[in-house]
Amino acid sequence: MPRSFLVKKHFSASKKPNYSELESQTVYISPFIYDKYPLPMIPQPEILSTTAYFTPLAWDTGLLTTFFTADYKKSPISPSSSDDSSKPLDLTSFSSEDDDGGKTSDPPSPASSATEAEKFQCSQCSKSYSTFAGLSKHKQLHCDTQSRKSFSCKYCAKEYVSLGALKMHIRSHTLPCVCKICGKAFSRPWLLQGHIRTHTGEKPFSCTHCNRAFADRSNLRAHLQTHSDVKKYQCKSCSRTFSRMSLLHKHEETGCSSAQ
């Protein structure tokens, strides 16, 4: 994903958040995409008109293609042919466990992480991180009680130990990322990005088992489970297995016959 899609914002450096500034931050996607959608435009609230940022990247089909090609070069998941960049990408040649480059919370593979993970360990809880920054954030958020400070949200009762976490949370109230097609607002740019795919119909993640395509990588992962013989989620009461945790939860909540 091109970083130019995102509008860099400058928050107040003071400990007390500048709420008016936070509230006025509105992220716009490029207007070019909307040229393809002559839909009646929803009246723009004042927040949308005064601080509009139009970044260079357009979300038209051609540029989307460019975007996807460039973006996915970073990941092990890349189109089979660079000349055929409009072809949906294939995730299925990678297992759901190891296609994330070690960024997930899954247990790291012994070969790659044993030494890395032990490099920075929390003295409080012994949790290990591969980077000092990771350890620092962990300590700040969870274990370094001496340095904990409270940042309260003015919209709700939530409190956070860091200003960054509060800013992130406040975005869920202010919803600065607005879709110009339908007016729906989102807290983060990539939520808007995913939402825009619902308008464009872009589905860059394809399943090689059945040729279905998805707009969302996670939805492809969930779909891949339907092709798997082994269901990951098992009911402790009746041992029945499910492809999704949500299905297991639903099964348990609706009353597993073997429960109790």
Add this chain to the structure above:
DNA sequence: CTGGGGAAGGGGCCC
């Protein structure tokens, strides 16, 4: 009721 797809929210990690 179950299984599956679509859409979205939030946390963790890397840069």
Add this chain to the structure above:
DNA sequence: AGGGCCCCTTCCCCA
């Protein structure tokens, strides 16, 4: 320290 991305999870809807 903050921005950005990825992943996991959840909710809703439909067949």
